[in-house]
Amino acid sequence: MSALTMPTTREAPTASSLVVEQLSVFYGGVQAVRDVSFSVPQGGAVAIIGANGAGKSSILKAMFDLVPRRTGRIAYGSTDLMRAKSHEVVWAGIGYVPEGRRIFAGLTVEQNLLLGAYRKRWDAHVRARLAEIYELFPKLETRRGRLAGGLSGGEQQMLAIGRALMSQPTLVVLDEPSMGLAPVLVDEVADVLSRLRTTGVSLLLVEQNAELTFAVADTCIVLENGRAVLAGSSGELQSDPEVRRVYLGL
Amino acid sequence: MEVFVQTVVGGLTFGAIYALVALGFSLIYRTMALVNFAHGDVLMLGAYLGSTMILSFRLPVAVAMVASTLLTAAVGIGIERILRPLENKDLDLMLIGTLGFGIVLQSGAIIVWGTAGQAVRIPFGAAPIDIAGIIVQPYDLMILVAAAAIGTALYLFLGRTKLGLAMQASAMDFQAASAMGIDVGRMNAIAFAIGSALAAIAGNLAAPLLYVEPTVGVSLGIRAFAAAMLGGFGSIPGAIVGGLAIGLLDSFATGMFQGYGEVVTFVTFALLISLRPTGIFGEHTISRV
């Protein structure tokens, strides 16, 4: 096992690749992320793994300006995300599935989905997109008029993913999509994400579930105490016994 | 019987005013998960602006109402702008901030208008409706209709329009809402504008039944706050039902227990709330992470 300092690909950013350079995140006096650099190529799928509190979620939140202070560079295609406000990130084509689903509990399933397309006119195109999401998650269609807070955990996760897809993003950022889900549902999430990849959508995910991680991602970054300590292809890391033991609890 | 029915009429009239005020409380809560303690004083400002336009500038009542409502909405936007650095960061400080704005508005009103108040008359002189000794004033009916119409409009706005849904989403989870592309700060500004406009409308409608003075918003604000809680904080139908309930409760309590009526009102309210903390329509609680 080699402790890589510069993980993953270092090729020049294409029009829609995510580039994170020297990212640091601070909560008051505490630094949660230290000089992390990586990129997600167009159509690629990158997973960030690591122990609890390693700073994984902070990287994703930093992309959406949801942390107190961040330094470094985050760019998606030609958009400098360090200059974008939270609500402007989605304009660049990035969908967010936050940790813990964070669906709008007091609104209906359909209202949640429509809000995913908030930046677009709610016209025939959005209706068509809605139909596609319902096709992807048939359960959501049967629950469309129900309050989202009343859904089961699995259904809420589907809703959170569906909501992020409503904006037709080219990059989807997922924070622990398997959290609290039964194994059969984890498989379902993995299946959906794999299908997404076939449409050319890039993925960046933070995940604890090894099965899901290695099924979806082609590159993994290992985070420890806010630093990227290891990076490599899913194949390499999957067979690394220490990675399996320390970070994935296998 | 006569006393009973007349008490109902009186209770409903003031209940409708509490309902209008409670709607503003609920809207701001629904968007920002914030209780705006300055709301009663914003109402006072609206009532002062409206009555001053009528009394000093001789504007027609309808013009004064629209103009004072717009001006008050602008003040609401100003309040939100000053509170904005605290939004989504420290709710406790924001609550204290709204309390401070209440004091500022009251002190400001004393500086501008003095401690003496002013009175406006009911804008139309229609004859009261007399049904077997029960007197109903057409103006009181108009207030009831206005409360119902505004409540319905607000309900449809929040549940059926994109902007309304986005405002609700902002209150439920501002970070998730931001990630959807919703400009939460703008939603808050809109909520404060509409909430303040509602307060101004309530103040203008209530003015002929009361006396416009710097503290006019205090007792209305307390009862409307109780109304919003009783109906389920944040719920639009709850604000209407809660307002009417508090109005009726107050009128019957003061009728039956006279000088102790106010105590009875609030003890009953406290009992009802402890039995059902979410209020009548509080089907879900909005929690802010």
Added chain:
Amino acid sequence: MLDIGKRAGTRYVLVAGSIIALVAACSPTATNPPAGSAAATSAPAGSAGATASAGASSSGPIKIAIIDAQSGQLSSLGADEVQGVTLAVNAANAAGGIDGRQIQLQTFDDKGDPTTSTNVAQAVVSGGYIFVFGPAESTDTIAVAPILNKAQIPLITSGQSDAIANLHDPFVFLNTPTSSAFDSTLATYAVTTKGYKSIAMISNNDSYGKSEHDAFLTALKALGVTPVADQVVTPDQKDFSSALTSIRQTNPQALFIGAEEVESGLIVNQAKSLGLTAQIIGGAPILAVPFLQTAGPNADGCIGTSPYIGNNVNDQTKAFAAAIQKAYGATPDLHQAKAYDGAQIVILALKQTHGQGGKALADAIRATKYNGLVGSFSFDADGVGVHQTQLAVIQNGQAVPLQ
């Protein structure tokens, strides 16, 4: 969970917000009442925190305090008092003061709340003031009286509750007749002059309403009449449908109202709208501006009683009204008038004591005979100076003496 912490802006807004709130909350303790700031500032400014024992200093300005509500529900009353007192004091200062010494006036805000009143009274005692005006509220007056008595600081209050006279406090003086004088005038008029047999009462349960209720009931009973209805409301009440409908069922010839100006106005409006035709009678609030504004056309025909029924009664009242109008742009009523009379009396007394306070000043006030706006002052042992009230009826929004 997703606590994203505080930014520098947070602290800025908190500080700014609390400063605004503090300034707003505390400003009334400074001299200037908002309505009369121009005139109030012309009194020499001085440090309120300076300490001197009461009545001891014989040079420098003579320090006099006003304790009254400058904020809260009763601030309108407090502002009226400040106007009346300041007008008199400014005139005295302009004419050379007391043996060449200026009178320095400082207003303290008690928010109309007895607890605040006692706190403020302590500040007055330690601040070296030798005389106190106010508070306008009887409850507040009773709260501060023992503190001022102990420090031998005389006080002239605008409260009119009989309970103040019943303190038998040699340092307490009233610039108005007590409630019983008002209400026996009113009861005698209703029962003896008009021959009313069925009289209903509605009063609120704060100190003013209670004292009016008790005084009127006593006066009625003395004349052998029992009220047909006796409804009690709260000072904060807005809807009187229940009480007024109950009263309407007794079909009274007269309805007595014992409540402050605005509430009396709301009661009259709702009584008229419910078709009550009884003759409305009440105390001084019926003749005051806020009542006339609140009740509007419904005020016409109402009968009130007061030692000061209006500004057009004689040359003295006309001149006073013009002076208040000029200084503050306000139309005075009983509140300004009795405060002005009280101030004139203490100025006369200070001239007698050559600026000395304490028991000498109290004795001088008691000995002062003064023909004022609210009547001829001649103090009795309980500190009551005027004993008569006049009746007036509202016609076209104006109080007109009743013949």
